[in-house]
Amino acid sequence: MVSTKASFRIIGKDLDPSEITKLLHLHPDQSHRCGDPNMSKSGRRYADYTEGLWAIDSAVDATHAIDAHLEALVTKLWKYRDLLQEFRNRGYKIDIFIGIFGIDDNMGLVLNNALLRR
Numbered sequence: 001m002v003s004t005k006a007s008f009r010i011i012g013k014d015l016d017p018s019e020i021t022k023l024l025h026l027h028p029d030q031s032h033r034c035g036d037p038n039m040s041k042s043g044r045r046y047a048d049y050t051e052g053l054w055a056i057d058s059a060v061d062a063t064h065a066i067d068a069h070l071e072a073l074v075t076k077l078w079k080y081r082d083l084l085q086e087f088r089n090r091g092y093k094i095d096i097f098i099g100i101f102g103i104d105d106n107m108g109l110v111l112n113n114a115l116l117r118r
Helices: 017-024 066-089 113-117
Strands: 003-012 030-032 052-057 093-101
Touching: 003 066, 017 030, 017 052, 017 066, 066 093
Parallel strands: none
Antiparallel strands: 003 052, 003 093, 030 052
16 A cells, blocks of 8 residues: 655754744644754664754645645645745755655656646
């Protein structure tokens, strides 16, 4: 069975996740600062983070299509588009991670035109 996930991410060397949280009034699902320790859930330590991260998940069930995840993220973040542009102007990288899991063969996806226009 295929499962899907999507996360909106803001990434930057000098990114302070608490500042992003305060400005967006949204609590991240993942966050760290540059230099924070990188620990796995099992306690294994990896190299410290080289960039700061602030990320929110779509909160859509993993059985739904990618379009549903993206629609949820766009709907949640749309009112903050000017602020997100300000973050981009600061040099932060802004992207959406899309995960498709449980695939045995190659797979492609088509994004909804109405969603892409937003």
